[in-house]
Amino acid sequence: MSHLPTADDHRHMAHAIQLARRPRFNPSPNPRTGCVIVRDGRVVGEGWHRQAGGDHAEVMALKAAGEQARGATAYITLEPCCHQGRTPPCTHALLQAGISQVVAASLDPNPLVAGQGFSRLKTAGVTVLTGILEAEAEKLNPGFLSRMRRQRPFVRCKLGMSLDGRTAMASGESQWITSAAAREDVQRLRAGSDAILTGVGTIASDDPRYTLRLPDTDEATSRPPLLLVVDPTLRSPGEARIFRRQGTVLLVHSPDAPATRREILQQHAELLELPLAKNGIDLKRLMSWLGEQEINELLLEAGASLGGSMLAAGLVDELVLYVAPKLMGDGARGLFQLPGLTQLDQALELDIQDVRSIGKDLRITARPILS
Numbered sequence: 001m002s003h004l005p006t007a008d009d010h011r012h013m014a015h016a017i018q019l020a021r022r023p024r025f026n027p028s029p030n031p032r033t034g035c036v037i038v039r040d041g042r043v044v045g046e047g048w049h050r051q052a053g054g055d056h057a058e059v060m061a062l063k064a065a066g067e068q069a070r071g072a073t074a075y076i077t078l079e080p081c082c083h084q085g086r087t088p089p090c091t092h093a094l095l096q097a098g099i100s101q102v103v104a105a106s107l108d109p110n111p112l113v114a115g116q117g118f119s120r121l122k123t124a125g126v127t128v129l130t131g132i133l134e135a136e137a138e139k140l141n142p143g144f145l146s147r148m149r150r151q152r153p154f155v156r157c158k159l160g161m162s163l164d165g166r167t168a169m170a171s172g173e174s175q176w177i178t179s180a181a182a183r184e185d186v187q188r189l190r191a192g193s194d195a196i197l198t199g200v201g202t203i204a205s206d207d208p209r210y211t212l213r214l215p216d217t218d219e220a221t222s223r224p225p226l227l228l229v230v231d232p233t234l235r236s237p238g239e240a241r242i243f244r245r246q247g248t249v250l251l252v253h254s255p256d257a258p259a260t261r262r263e264i265l266q267q268h269a270e271l272l273e274l275p276l277a278k279n280g281i282d283l284k285r286l287m288s289w290l291g292e293q294e295i296n297e298l299l300l301e302a303g304a305s306l307g308g309s310m311l312a313a314g315l316v317d318e319l320v321l322y323v324a325p326k327l328m329g330d331g332a333r334g335l336f337q338l339p340g341l342t343q344l345d346q347a348l349e350l351d352i353q354d355v356r357s358i359g360k361d362l363r364i365t366a367r368p369i370l371s
Contacts, residue, residue, distance in 0.1 A: 005132055009103055012036050012043070012075040013132045017105070019048040020057065020077050020140050024214070025223055027051045028194045029294035031078055031108075031144040035061040037099075039072035056081065058090040062097045070098035077137045079108035079130075082117040091120045101127040105137030109148040143194070143296030146317070152287040155197075155315055157300040157307060158189055159335060160322040166332035167304065172205050181359025182322040187214050189320065193225050193299040195290065199306035200231035209241045210301070225299070228252055228290075230281050230306055234261035234271075243268040252281055283313050308337035311348065314370055319350065323362040 019034030026032065027049045035057035037045035045068070047060025055063070058080055062069050080090035080102070094102065102121055107130065108114060118128050138145060146154040160178040161167050167177070176183070190196065190212050202208065212224045224247030229236060232254040236242075242249050249269040253262075254276050262271060274289070275282050290298060300310060310316050341347065350366040357363075 005129065008038075008041070009075070009129070009132050012038055012073075013077070013103065013105055014136075015043070015046070016057075016075045016077050017133060017136055017140065019046055020137075022048050023050050024191055025051070026143070026192055026194065026297065027054075028143070028296045029147075030056075031141040031296075033057040033140075034077045036075040037061045037065040037069050037072050038075065039065075039068050044068040044072060053087070056087060056090050059087070059093050062093055062099075065097070071100050072098075073101040073103060074099045075103045075132075077105045077140060079104055079106065079113055079115070079117045080121070081108070081110075081113055082120050089117075091117050094121065095124050095126070099126060101129070103129045103132055105132055106130070106134045109145060111148075141296075142317070143298075147291050147294070147296055150291075152291040152315075153194070153295045153298040154317050155287070155298045155300055155310065156189065156193070156318045156320060157302075157310065157316045158186060158320045158322075159307070160186075160324065161335060162324055162326040162328040162332070164327050164329070164332075165335055166328035167335055168333040169328060170331045170333065172333075175206075177326065177328075178322045178324045178361050179359040182324075182361045182363070185322070185358050185363065187212065189299055190225060193297045194295045195226040195228060195297075196299045196301055197228045197230070197306075198300075198302045200229055200236050201305060202301075202303050203229055203231075203236050203240050203242060205303075207241050208301075209245055211245050226250060226295070228272075228286075229269075230283075230286075230302075232276070232281055233257050234265050236265060236269075238264055238268055252286060254281060279309055283310060283315055287315055304334060304337045307335070308339075311336055311368065312338060314368075316368060318353075319364075319366045319368070321364045321366070322358065323364060325360060 016034035016036045020032040030052050033049045035047045036043055045061040045065025047057045049057045082089045082091040121128050143154040191214055196210055210227050226248050228250045231251045234253045234257040250272055251269050252272045252274055255273055274285055349369040351369050352366045354365040
């Protein structure tokens with residue numbers, strides 16, 4: 001370590017973090033990363049990771065810096081990779097360019113890296129300083145970090161509701177509780193997700209499309225998230241609109257699903273058989289399977305039954321609640337089915353992370369406090 005962190009170190013790292021946020025779509029299965037090359041106090045190159053298979057942030061920044069990278073400092077949001085993946089290792093690129101110092105925000109928990117990138121740089125004589133704005137940098141990649149540390153994706157549950165916590169009238173009518181501005185914001189959530197999870201009840205009652213409709217984006221050329229439908233007995237209607245969407249639809253069913261339904265629905269979607277648990281499909285096994293498929297971020301857009309089951313299983317990491325200034329009455333449907341809660345001390349507590357206005361609605365971001 002050549003020096004203690006300075007105000008300039010924090011400023012350049014904050015710049016790198018901002019660069020990492022630039023892509024509209026996550027570069028999954030890779031993490032979001034940013035890099036700034038600084039020589040004699042001046043930024044000579046900057047980069048960010050746009051998509052898997054493309055240049056990593058370090059390589060993009062080094063190309064921009066050219067010969068000015070020799071003897072410079074590289075500010076990077078995550079430990080550089082040191083293994084051959086879809087692209088060559090970034091440690092090699094940094095050494096070849098003649099970088100003399102690397103200032104990094106955080107260690108890469110990927111077992112293929114996990115300190116080895118820093119070690120290779122130090123062995124080659126590069127000074128390494130770590131931990132600069134680490135907490136801020138980790139916020140860039142909740143899904144990647146979850147998959148590496150817990151072998152499952154980060155699960156974000158999205159719900160639209162009235163001010164009295166209702167998601168639909170008793171008849172099932174729910175379009176539209178929230179405003180157009182809130183629905184547009186949901187599109188950004190989808191764009192940042194690798195997969196969407198819903199239940200067959202939602203498909204049967206609402207016939208949603210789960211398409212990706214972003215302003216200034218050609219849906220045909222964008223990367224639609226994988227859509228998973230928990231459908232134990234394969235009762236999804238073959239004419240459902242999800243089967244006409246861009247992107248893969250995966251129906252998650254039990255071993256008891258009728259053979260005739262498998263034959264019909266495999267013409268429209270891919271099928272995944274998973275064992276049953278106490279209250280339906282084994283959701284923990286499903287999350288593990290998604291981790292194996294390199295799914296970093298999962299958006300849960302489901303009804304009260306599946307949402308409640310995911311919450312009860314401790315599989316929801318974040319809630320994004322769009323609250324409309326409406327009252328729908330006690331006969332309307334609630335947010336989650338959570339049977340067994342009979343006393344106040346059994347209530348699920350939340351840590352509110354953010355509250356802001358989206359059009360005429362409120363968006364509340366909260367995380368369950370798990371005991």
